[in-house]
Amino acid sequence: MLSQRGRRKADEPLRPDLDFLSQASENPYAPDNTTGAIALCIAENLLQWDAMRDKLQAIARDQPWPEWMAAYTQLGGAPDFREAVAGFVSRHIAGQPLAADHFCGSAGATAVVEVSAMCLGDAGDYAVFPAPAYQAYLPDIQNKAGLLRHDITHYARPFGPEEHPLSLRELDTARETLGTRFRMLVLTQPDNPTGAIYGEAQLREIAEWCIRHQIHLIVNEIYALSRFDRQTAGLEHTAPFVSFLPYLEQRDSPYLHWWYSFSKDFGISGFRVGLLYSRNETFRQAYGNYNAPHQISNPTQWLLARLLEDDAWVTAFQERNARLLTAAYRTVTDALDELKVPYTPARGSLFVWADFSGYLPERNREAAEALWAAIFTETGVLLTAPGGLGQPEAGWFRIVYSGVSTAALAEAMRRLSQFLNVRRGSAT
Incomplete structure (x- = not known):
């Protein structure tokens, strides 16, 4: 029915976390659903969407097409x-x-x-x-x-x-x-x-x-x-x-x-x-x-x-963007510092690249995937799936800190810390 490339793509998902991402989207964290899932795997920056939406709506309404x-x-x-x-x-x-x-x-x-x-x-x-x-x-x-x-x-x-x-x-x-x-x-x-x-x-x-x-x-x-x-x-x-x-x-x-x-x-x-x-x-x-x-x-x-x-609006938007990204980055790295989880010192972007290999029974991809899946199923926090990024060593996960609210990010790091502390205690 399909071409060879069509058949190949039909069986080749765009990303390895689609199933978990679908589950997370069905029950997202919200002020009235504080036990919902928190996806920290999509490279989006939603920290100023309210301001951006208001600006774009004003342009579309007030300026001639x-x-x-x-x-x-x-x-x-x-x-x-x-x-x-x-x-x-x-x-x-x-x-x-x-x-x-x-x-x-x-x-x-x-x-x-x-x-x-x-x-x-x-x-x-x-x-x-x-x-x-x-x-x-x-x-x-x-x-x-x-x-x-x-x-x-x-x-x-x-x-x-x-x-x-x-x-x-x-x-x-x-x-x-x-x-x-x-x-x-x-x-x-x-x-x-x-x-x-x-x-x-x-x-x-x-x-x-x-x-x-x-x-x-x-x-x-x-x-x-x-x-x-x-x-x-x-x-x-x-x-x-x-x-x-x-x-x-x-x-x-x-x-x-x-x-x-x-x-x-x-x-x-x-x-x-x-x-x-x-x-x-x-x-x-x-x-x-x-x-x-x-x-x-x-x-x-x-x-x-x-x-x-x-330009004045763009400048103010980007200055606030830097402050919000810095605060979100610190929310994640402060929690990782407390856990003594190593990470690469970032100079920008929307990510923390962290090494969770200390929580693996063996340092291989299978163990990393099992840990990633356990984090989601037990805490509702979805990190970027391991594999595909070309990292040479298993255990490194990407955490996106800009795609959720400040409250959701703090809750995600609380859950992740609790999960990892239990894991650490079980291993000793």
């Missing part, structure tokens, strides 16, 4: 939208002017990854990721483009509070392994799931390595503004986040590109708005032609353009 909204527009995005996007990214991320016509918009980050993969690699080529890394990168590059995923999992030094430990040594090893089929290197910063960032000199060094070997480097800054309040988080003496965009502009290479989406920093994942920025004109032309089925709806483009033009 343009004629172009009802018609087809350019494949990479309406000119009005791209001008507003260029202004926002220039002011808040790049710190310098960017060309509006170097941006292409697609219906979400998934579409941006998929269309980029279609343009930059052939079936059987590899996209390389420093791991652990976002698990859905694999279907995004593979479903249509047929690319393969290669994870770099071993580093010359461990993760710490400074820059990501990826070095040219690991890249050389990957190139020796993959040869000319190494087509793309994707870095995410702040990182998913570790929250690490790349130093400015480090990004330049990696970029020059990619240019030298004719490998496309894409820096995904989808969490560019999902960073902590530096003073509150005790980060005053560490290097700040620096966007890759200024160096991309300065170097002007056909091998350097940038991804972004409004889903995380603005908490509107359901609006489906992702961005590519590249100075490679041929890439942008190919991207636009592949992008026809992935265009952002015109009402969404118009609505977001008007929002971005209110």
Whole structure:
């Protein structure tokens, strides 16, 4: 009845926690249901949805709708939208002017990854990721483009509070392994799931390595503004986040590109708005032609353009975002510190990457999956499923702290602490 790929996908769930996620959605935690399930596995930021909803409703109500909204527009995005996007990214991320016509918009980050993969690699080529890394990168590059995923999992030094430990040594090893089929290197910063960032000199060094070997480097800054309040988080003496965009502009290479989406920093994942920025004109032309089925709806483009033009509102929104993310991060890490559970010191993003291997009878994937399932069935707290992120050692779980209310997050950590303390007591 179906094609081979259709049959394969029918039996291949998008993510391994769908059954538990469905159960959690049927009985969610709420002020009037304090025993309900709490999902800490979806990379969403809902901490300011009330403010965002009010702002968007006011724009739709008070501003006139343009004629172009009802018609087809350019494949990479309406000119009005791209001008507003260029202004926002220039002011808040790049710190310098960017060309509006170097941006292409697609219906979400998934579409941006998929269309980029279609343009930059052939079936059987590899996209390389420093791991652990976002698990859905694999279907995004593979479903249509047929690319393969290669994870770099071993580093010359461990993760710490400074820059990501990826070095040219690991890249050389990957190139020796993959040869000319190494087509793309994707870095995410702040990182998913570790929250690490790349130093400015480090990004330049990696970029020059990619240019030298004719490998496309894409820096995904989808969490560019999902960073902590530096003073509150005790980060005053560490290097700040620096966007890759200024160096991309300065170097002007056909091998350097940038991804972004409004889903995380603005908490509107359901609006489906992702961005590519590249100075490679041929890439942008190919991207636009592949992008026809992935265009952002015109009402969404118009609505977001008007929002971005209110720079004072955007600035205040992002300043509050940093404070709320910092407080939520501290809620999780304070509980982990009390439990003496190790975690990677994050510099931003929506995650805590924590090592629960001390609660495993054996350090293997089966034991990690059993612990993950037990946490949910016994506490109602759903963490990101182990496996798929490319972590080399079992026992590491991702905790998303921005997709639930402050009360729900505190309750989740209370339940998790109670569960783990009982486990620890049973083991002694």
